[in-house]
Amino acid sequence: MLDSLQRAAFDYFVRHANRDTGLVADTSRPGSHASIAVVGFALSAYPVGVERGWMTRAEALQRSLAALRFFRNSDQSGTPDSTGYRGCYFHFLHLDSGTRAWRCEVSLIDTALLLAGMLTAAAYFTAATADEAELRELADTLYRRVDWCWAQRESAAVVHGWKPESGFLKYGWEGYSEAILLYILGLGSPTHPLIAASFPAWTGTYEWENLYGIDFLYAGPLFIHQFPHAWIDFRNIRDDFMREKRCDYFENSRRAIDVQRAYAIRNPRGFVGYGEDGWGLSAGDGPRAPRQRIAGRRQSFYGYAARGVPYGPDDGTLSGPSVLASLVFAPEIALPAIRRLLARGVATDDRAARAGGFNDTVHGGWVSAGNFGLDQGLIVLMIENFRSGLLWRLLRGSAPIRTGLHRAGFRGGWLAEALVITPATARSARSSVRTADPTDQGVTVGSAVRTVRGRPER
Template structure:
């Protein structure tokens, strides 16, 4: 069944209202729609079965997965602008949120020794310089952003607005999170690292969050010069937590501290598959803010009232999805203890087919999910869902990722790690919107998505070292936002008071 109306307050929900194939005009994930020219490409033909991959130790597997996923960002970023594509190898526009993930990825690459610190600094500097100088204004064309925010998608070569996409608050927030991660990491007195910090500070201060608060105490999801602010705001429980915290903590244009209670006021508490938690069906909504914010051991009023922190909430949501896969009410192939993970991702086709005597409805890109508010499930699983919960559920996430690789081999795990999604139920030889079918295994994507690659890389690193979390614990914008939101306990209480002090 589809997501009910009550669950349509987030970016994914807005796309669901607009149809199964998401418009690039709304929401964090909308740009993952493929260009129309790719419809029913030759990639749909059945391929030879992929051999099973050899078993690796957990350590060796994580080393391999991190290294390959990092390489996606290093190889695909434009050499002139530093912009990162929305997807690859399908030709696409740049995703401004994927750029934020790329900036964070370069920090991980330097720390892991995949590239030198200087190489990483130069790549970061290339990207930040371009963003700093990219034209801003209220014109409909010839610009990259307005009021310190950036359009959801930019032309890879020119860095200018792609078609009529929206100025995106969430995608800019993810970009700024990447820039602030670089600001914290590149702390040496060299000219390059000093410039990185200076530009990151400038970009962060430029974002006029007060302007983006089109309705009292709420941040709008988007704005266009053609239509102004759209009708959707960030509130409830989903990936917008990071956005509101950065908006409240802004050094120059903050929103009111009342934005946090306004954001949490519409959170939905419920029970699904034996787990009680704040509800949001797609797992990405339980993961994206957690990339840069370590919610373990800290609580606001809403989470304290439920006697948990938001990290525990994500753990429960993840276990609920696994339990759903074990029960498998839809009878989908490949579901089970190590076959789970329903979230926003690519899919094979929009349409209904008869498979083994049963009518099945499949989707292309969609914000799939399973939770107490509704279920959107077409048998498509994504590795990024299990990887995104690695810091919270390693005991079930790591075996699932290992099994995906060993079971499906290079049909799913290739040059840059995991391809975006797979569907073992989809019939081999059937025409697809994109991707391919593999004999005996089902449908497999042939693209990597920038934001999903970023989720995999950052959350595995947080699981292994806490690197991104620890860097952002020093960021005054985030600390101010957390303090104003009323978070208490753990590392927030231990942070220097000066870093948490509101800007006057």
């Protein structure tokens, strides 16, 4: 079952990529622009495809090289028709030309998600061939080029983005979010790092709550509790905030899933399909349907929105990919929910499981048309981390990740182990696809990076 779902999600990157530039469409809908974050997921998914036998190593390498070469050569002038500025990139790009699409912002979080993919590729392609050496050098160059300091305000918070027409966006990354990946990569930079005070300044905006008897670091949508874990193994490593709470970010994500399920069981707004195996509020597509009367009130239905628990918004729309991505944290809860998703239609119908959203309350039921690249990437990576821990093992050996975690105050667990970079450890990481137990806390670190020291809004 999981193999089928993971393979179907992986095929998104085969079908919706520009082979010349390595850019990947944001959605499968006709005319979609590329998303730099989706490129990051693609770069991370290609090694999974190689290890699962869905793509040759040569093809994965060439697709990855095309993307990194494109970003190296891209226009970094920051003009309205460029690709990026100061080592960061516009959120959406024209799929063919790679220039800025619409009037979108230079996005810090999407740049971080792109870089996570580049670092994954560098950690996987470790052979002493000219092409693989070039890929590692490109990843190192592109990571070092990012000017993280430029995007920091006086309060030490990192801004959301920048536009050539109006400058920095007014909001900064404050409050717990997927930006933990951004801060870690920014702190790990050997060239333009975030200041050391940035991380405690950020965690100082956290909200620790008790919901349904569960203590956890609050964030409403599930994707916030999932995105950074696609690359970083947060099990048993703690920063100052989590040490004080006697928790870690992995355990916190498990608790967030418990909160989601508890909310769905209570179903305070009376939506169809909510229950112990019907949950998963996250960022995603929505039906944007006419209002209808539910439990004595007039209910509105939204389009794309970041739905969350328990404060909303909530219009009865659930996210199948957020359930699949929960597998690594709480399989005993996620597996029954996945089976229920697949039981909604015929035996071969996995649309609700992989779609941008589905809603059984809307008259006749609704499932989002097409797929979103971010969802498909999250499915591929999180199922793989559940099955083998491959991405976690690869990134354990990434110097930017390790340095960023240390500078953020993380200690313990695998971070306390000495990093020994050898071709053998890289092979060990790859062979773990077939042998690893993802619940094993004592597994040997296996990854190598030889030359290399991120929910975006739509």
